Amino acid sequence: MSTTSSTPPAGGLTHFDAQGQAHMVDVAAKAETHRVAVAEGHIDMLPATLQAIVAGTAKKGDVLGIARIAAIQGAKRTADLIPLCHPLPITRVAVDFEVDAAASRVRCRAQVETLGRTGVEMEALTAVQVGLLTIYDMCKAVDRGMTMGGVRVLEKHGGKSGSYVAE
Amino acid sequence: MSTTSSTPPAGGLTHFDAQGQAHMVDVAAKAETHRVAVAEGHIDMLPATLQAIVAGTAKKGDVLGIARIAAIQGAKRTADLIPLCHPLPITRVAVDFEVDAAASRVRCRAQVETLGRTGVEMEALTAVQVGLLTIYDMCKAVDRGMTMGGVRVLEKHGGKSGSYVAE
Amino acid sequence: MSTTSSTPPAGGLTHFDAQGQAHMVDVAAKAETHRVAVAEGHIDMLPATLQAIVAGTAKKGDVLGIARIAAIQGAKRTADLIPLCHPLPITRVAVDFEVDAAASRVRCRAQVETLGRTGVEMEALTAVQVGLLTIYDMCKAVDRGMTMGGVRVLEKHGGKSGSYVAE
Amino acid sequence: MSTTSSTPPAGGLTHFDAQGQAHMVDVAAKAETHRVAVAEGHIDMLPATLQAIVAGTAKKGDVLGIARIAAIQGAKRTADLIPLCHPLPITRVAVDFEVDAAASRVRCRAQVETLGRTGVEMEALTAVQVGLLTIYDMCKAVDRGMTMGGVRVLEKHGGKSGSYVAE
Amino acid sequence: MSTTSSTPPAGGLTHFDAQGQAHMVDVAAKAETHRVAVAEGHIDMLPATLQAIVAGTAKKGDVLGIARIAAIQGAKRTADLIPLCHPLPITRVAVDFEVDAAASRVRCRAQVETLGRTGVEMEALTAVQVGLLTIYDMCKAVDRGMTMGGVRVLEKHGGKSGSYVAE
């Protein structure tokens, strides 16, 4: 029985072993440190759709409030959705939406934190994607052409690989 | 007890009742018809990352094969992730990836079908998002700056609202 | 191989076969009809807690909006939670909360509908329970003594056993 | 990027930030201590229903044994069901039922423990609720009027806020 | 957009398209018929372990009752676990255990039924596997060498491919 996975992976991709087989990589030797990841994304829509969202948030029909809840819950489902993700004890999730009327766009930004042995980028990205999908779902009856984009990691802190901040 | 939900919703958004409260809309009166939705999206990456993916697909370290499985499974989790989505008996899911070397990009296209009372756009979009997230996960060790975008519905057929084809 | 389950169950409880073993009862012979169930329940709390909820709903910190989403999602998880429940294609979920200041209580009422072969009482009851639990969760930092009660089926329509209306 | 959430929340409810937006609160700074929570609840039913349960438990048709399993599994699903709950490494779950023939009632009591950064009241309450729902499900064919109530936290130990014991 | 999947699959395996890519096959054209599948399997153990199980079933510590519940719930999770399985509206699940003292073995037999467009062999097999795994879990403290085997489909009825009965 081998308990190591130190052989060089295929193409620099650590999720594969030396034979090119997928595995959930060994993180037992990594330190349990405070890790933070911030991801962002946006959804573009017709101006009238944005107006309906803004009206609802202020008064009734709270699209963004519901999308925020879905995003937070999505972060908790990450290891269920992404095959090689490790289950992680998330210690914090915060999700913000920003309405950009000029661009007819809603921006989403999710911050996820853990005290764990591996990073939470996937949790932050999943939160953003589920938040945007929920906005799409709630507005699709009036606007089928909405498009989601710009989904990426903004910042990442903690762990041996150190900090990453997107340009 | 009221079994109707015919009052005009907030801002034209059907997921809210006349008081602006969210609900899962009544689809019992809709016909059970064959419904198809196609969604697409892409992930941009460094040329070297794309090369690692292409090399793996041909030989070992099959990133796209794993992302396809995750996307198909993601389609089945849609009603779990999106708060107001109806559970649906999916009858088909097909997910294709296309490598665009010139754009240093992988495109994802998902087609979902059902015989049901409501459309499967959300299932197709969720498949695409989970497929792209899985590619991000498997390549993030070599390329943290990958960005996902262009996620939208391409086509939709079946149901009373008829066909929709994106421009 | 026996495909029938017509032997008299233990103590009139249909979830057990003639040997007293639990099973998921056969519903294949039941008609696929429109079925509706309404359930209710409440949570009692300190007047100050109720005030915080009311203030938040009007302005910010929307406890009841979040509990409504959790209740709707809870209805979809019923067959996961209750061992012998059949999975059902829910066609509608509506959840209402009513603030009863005199009783220092929030009432929850959930209506669930399906076109299926078995009733949706469990889905309606689960929606109420998850809605009340979510209120408890969001207010527990200021009021640990909140108590949930009065959780029952109010009405049930459709299916061979006909309508039931609580006294 | 802000990693703090120290601003005063809306109405004393810690699940909202200063803007009234829901978030999963930061527990990273909390100590990982032994935490215990005990919750209780009951379900009232017709005497004949109680008799059927008692008969089954002794001989065949073990309603309470099945409800116990559902309750234990329910405790593990808490973070899936309650939107702002943290996932927690549960270290123990025990569920007891007590038949109160005089009151024609079954009482449920769940004790959940963890070594974690936040309490397990929600897990104990969820266990009780799912246990009671399972009893309802198994007996509903003979008694639709069963009512669940008295669901509350009895005791809570561990963590900075110290012990709580219900009056 | 192609809605057909009629090209000959790789190696006769229908879960792959003409390019060898996995997909969830199209079942929309299949008739919604009554379908039944029966699967079996067993777990071999030390005589003393079997004795503990038998003693518990009769009196207390009901290993088989708990394994039965787990098996029934497992059947409902099949489409979550098996990537290319279709979600199906299960109409019946029955799970039996038989103690074979001579062979120091517990046999498990699961029958699953649906009114659907595809068979339920996977649901029946998953029920058996989860039932056996649960027995292993509950007895592993006294017997680590238990071995599961003989897991196969016994019978299958309904659908275009007709009946299958194992030799």
Added chain:
Amino acid sequence: MSTTSSTPPAGGLTHFDAQGQAHMVDVAAKAETHRVAVAEGHIDMLPATLQAIVAGTAKKGDVLGIARIAAIQGAKRTADLIPLCHPLPITRVAVDFEVDAAASRVRCRAQVETLGRTGVEMEALTAVQVGLLTIYDMCKAVDRGMTMGGVRVLEKHGGKSGSYVAE
């Protein structure tokens, strides 16, 4: 309130308390150590089926690659499937398949690791079972008689009970 569970369990089976009631055993006092479990199993099939799998793995229609992903994801679902299993922070999962042409059999071997308070045998066994089930699913159209067997724990290390190696 009792926080101990030290009374002798029914028949030596630790998953039951002194009254024979099932519980999730208390692991809070156990040390958080590095724990490893290896499980194995196999699926027997017709030679032609094995040939189709082998052809697909090399070129297209990658049955074993998909089964590996399903097995890894299955390991993460263990506590959802097995009623009395503790949720565990898995730190590594590796799954290997070996084609045994002489026996017309595919062998599966799963290794799971954690830094936790209880072992990961159930996670390794679940990975094997889900991997084998996925192979069955993908090949059942050409071979209904496939049989799964030999599923057992090969090795177990870590924890107070020390190492176990199957004979």
